[in-house]
Amino acid sequence: MSPLNTNDLQQIFDKLDQNGDGFVSLNEIKLLLERIGVQTSLDELESLVGKTSLDLLDFIFFYDTFVKRDQNETGKEDVNDLECDLSKAFKVYDLNGDGFISCEELQNVLSRLGLWNKHCGGDCKSMINMYDSNSDGKLDFEEFKNMMMATNS
CATH class of the missing domain: 1.10.238.10 (EF-hand)
Structure with missing residues (x-):
């Protein structure tokens, strides 16, 4: 998957944060994932994220952690x-x-x-x-x- 830059992630976060409180809920993230064809449960999301809502920095960390793959010893993805x-x-x-x-x-x-x-x-x-x-x-x-x-x- 093509990596998104910080501006892209900010735009997505702002769209998800419909009430403008600076947080997105796992329900909102689940809806986004479903829109792009990824099916997951709230329980799975909560176990991955460890909390029920994310601020922008948590959202970027979530993206970086779960979209970008771990690299092997040579620094290249499998x-x-x-x-x-x-x-x-x-x-x-x-x-x-x-x-x-x-x-x-x-x-x-x-x-x-x-x-x-x-x-x-x-x-x-x-x-x-x-x-x-x-x-x-x-x-x-x-x-x-x-x-x-x-x-x-």
Whole structure:
């Protein structure tokens, strides 16, 4: 999964913190995870997090801990873990399950995460075209993997 920067995480946190109290509850985090296709129970979340609500720093720590994989002694992620993570991330974006990520699917997922705004001036087509090696206007898994590996570098 492509790492999010602090500004991205702040935007997501602010969207989740609907009452503006500076905390997000596990219920709100669970709803976000469900929106992107990750099913978990509140009990599982509480056992992972150790508390019932998170401030921004806790939220960033949660992301860093559970999204970024532990590295082995050489400082590189295990290839099988990385491939599995990328496959899961690809499925989050491939909403119709056809094996490709279209511009509409990319925009839909980014919107649900609070990272897309029609006024932000971004263009999904240009985002996809950067890594669309066969010029079919969508990303297959290998193109997606190349994009994620370039982002992680």
